[in-house]
Amino acid sequence: MLQLSNISKIYRTKTIETTALHQINLDIKQGEFLSIMGPSGCGKSTLLNIMGLLDEPSQGHLLVDGQQINNYSSKSTSRFRNEKIGFIFQSFHLIPDLKVIDNVELPLLYRSISGKERRRLASEALDSVGLANRKAHFPSQLSGGQKQRVAIARAIVGRPKIILADEPTGNLDSVMGDEVMDILINLNKESGATIVMVTHDERMAKKTDRLVRLYDGAQVA
Amino acid sequence: MIKHILKLIWNKRGSNALMILEILLSFVVLFVILAFVFFNMEREKLPLGFDYEDKWRVSLDELYQQDSVVIVEAMTNLQREFRDMEEVKSVTFTKFMTPFINSVWQTSSDEHGFEIDVQVVMVDLDFMKTMGIQINDGRWFDEQDLSSEQDPVLVNQRFMDKYFPDKSMLDSTLMISGEHKLIGVLEDYRYMGEFSEPWAMMFVLEPFHENHHFAMLDMKDGTPATTEQEIVALANRYTNQTSCTVEYLEKERVDNNRDQWMMIYALMAICIFLCLNVALGLFGVLWYNISRRKSEVGLRQAMGAHGGDISRQFIAEMLILAGFALVIGLFFALQIPILNITEYDDSLFYKAAAYASVIILVLVFVCALLPSLQAARIRPATTLRED
Numbered sequence: 028m029l030q031l032s033n034i035s036k037i038y039r040t041k042t043i044e045t046t047a048l049h050q051i052n053l054d055i056k057q058g059e060f061l062s063i064m065g066p067s068g069c070g071k072s073t074l075l076n077i078m079g080l081l082d083e084p085s086q087g088h089l090l091v092d093g094q095q096i097n098n099y100s101s102k103s104t105s106r107f108r109n110e111k112i113g114f115i116f117q118s119f120h121l122i123p124d125l126k127v128i129d130n131v132e133l134p135l136l137y138r139s140i141s142g143k144e145r146r147r148l149a150s151e152a153l154d155s156v157g158l159a160n161r162k163a164h165f166p167s168q169l170s171g172g173q174k175q176r177v178a179i180a181r182a183i184v185g186r187p188k189i190i191l192a193d194e195p196t197g198n199l200d201s202v203m204g205d206e207v208m209d210i211l212i213n214l215n216k217e218s219g220a221t222i223v224m225v226t227h228d229e230r231m232a233k234k235t236d237r238l239v240r241l242y243d244g245a246q247v248a
Numbered sequence: 249m250i251k252h253i254l255k256l257i258w259n260k261r262g263s264n265a266l267m268i269l270e271i272l273l274s275f276v277v278l279f280v281i282l283a284f285v286f287f288n289m290e291r292e293k294l295p296l297g298f299d300y301e302d303k304w305r306v307s308l309d310e311l312y313q314q315d316s317v318v319i320v321e322a323m324t325n326l327q328r329e330f331r332d333m334e335e336v337k338s339v340t341f342t343k344f345m346t347p348f349i350n351s352v353w354q355t356s357s358d359e360h361g362f363e364i365d366v367q368v369v370m371v372d373l374d375f376m377k378t379m380g381i382q383i384n385d386g387r388w389f390d391e392q393d394l395s396s397e398q399d400p401v402l403v404n405q406r407f408m409d410k411y412f413p414d415k416s417m418l419d420s421t422l423m424i425s426g427e428h429k430l431i432g433v434l435e436d437y438r439y440m441g442e443f444s445e446p447w448a449m450m451f452v453l454e455p456f457h458e459n460h461h462f463a464m465l466d467m468k469d470g471t472p473a474t475t476e477q478e479i480v481a482l483a484n485r486y487t488n489q490t491s492c493t494v495e496y497l498e499k500e501r502v503d504n505n506r507d508q509w510m511m512i513y514a515l516m517a518i519c520i521f522l523c524l525n526v527a528l529g530l531f532g533v534l535w536y537n538i539s540r541r542k543s544e545v546g547l548r549q550a551m552g553a554h555g556g557d558i559s560r561q562f563i564a565e566m567l568i569l570a571g572f573a574l575v576i577g578l579f580f581a582l583q584i585p586i587l588n589i590t591e592y593d594d595s596l597f598y599k600a601a602a603y604a605s606v607i608i609l610v611l612v613f614v615c616a617l618l619p620s621l622q623a624a625r626i627r628p629a630t631t632l633r634e635d
Contacts, residue, residue, distance in 0.1 A: 073629075076628075076629040076632075079550065081549070081550055081627075081628045081629040081632070082627075082629035102554045102556070105549070105552050105553065105554040105557075106552060106554075108550070108552050109551065109552020110552070114550045114551070116632060120543060120546075120547045120632060122256075122544050122547070124256055124259040124260050125255065125256065125259065126255075126259075129252070129255055132252075133547075133548070133551050134551040134552055136249060136252055136551075136553075137548075137551065137552040137553050137554075137557060138552075142251060165259075181551075185552075
């Protein structure tokens, strides 16, 4: 599903050159639940951003669902990202001025789907994370765990093949973290979605199919 | 997407209300100023109905204090002397209703419920020739009219359009402060200048009237200024006074219009200043909004929005806000012509409303464009990590 070949990412300024990722090779199968671990600043989020086509590698090739991505800022890449990839962020990134249902609908806005259908799909997604009764709430009226479940609903509403989760339990207590993790595991099992999760939490990482460790931008395990 | 933007706007209605208010107030000020400017421009385009080039006005201010016989004699002599001058093409004597003097002689009549309001101008036989008046229908006064049993009068075209539209009233009797026989219709005589209100006017023949205060001279092109001394000397001699003066109508016209032009320029400057202020305000607010909403932009890009989607969204948000303000503004502005609140032409207000709306929309679009394009260039990987 995701093939990374010799992926490197180097940030350059006038005076300094920082290597964020060095020669990463990964082959992630369809339906796999992979976690990436490593200390802060080791390049986990950078790697996730490259997998999510939000950032370009300095070197190497990336194949997503068999398709090589060349122009990261093109319209077709945006459409591809919209259809294939769902994102979950540590800080939820819900739009505070939109109700829960409208936040969940967000990815569908960039598809040719009628308003009625969007609403139906968003409702279904919210049902699947147990938030059917919070549709008309604003994010500020939800707990951290609920916010993350809304973010999961938003990630799955477009039925993407890949879900990229950047420390989805990082801002949650252990109970809520477990709830969110259970939802992701069920999602992986039931829908067959490929999930790549960045985490600091060894306990959460152990629940996934495979663990990849990064250190100073390099893959160590 | 429009529905989505409307939701965003509605959910932020508190802060958006201020933006709408700002745009609404700008629209109102623009509408009022543009209506004023268009109103004056329309008036300025109307024909004056007389010539002002090479026309000199000699004031005979103290003449009316003398005996009527002396006045008539003085005018007769002056007319002869002026006519004899090589530089003078023609001469006429009038009352205060001369160009660029804000003096009005007004009368009205009500015959069986038919009300007529007119400004009256007293003229002599040479008035038309001297002032370059255009006759639309009928004729100007002639010698026979001096002994006519029924007072002959001319009216201007506005009089006809207002009181007898699509009718020829030549040789008919008009009942306006007595019986008058209509002998002709002239184009106009807007003697108070281009910006003055057009009036229905009636011209009455009164040569050498004791209340005539001015002699108007039609001078040959290129007459030297030294001729002025000669004319003043003649006027002083025949009127037994020392205070006669000569004014040039061309200069009087410029002086007369100056205040109005100053007002128009000042209002236009206010308009431009206002537009700049609004533009800077909108630009700043939008720039601030976008920097505050960077993570939202990043998120939308992560969700599949293309740069074009982002810039279109921000521009659409601003245009919709402006649209709300314009709908409110237009609702009130258009009550003026719809309810006939003023006596002015309805088209003036429609035109001012249309121009004000277009200016506001263009302004908003231009101000939204750059920040929106900037938003489209935001890198999601950076902004999503920042938050």
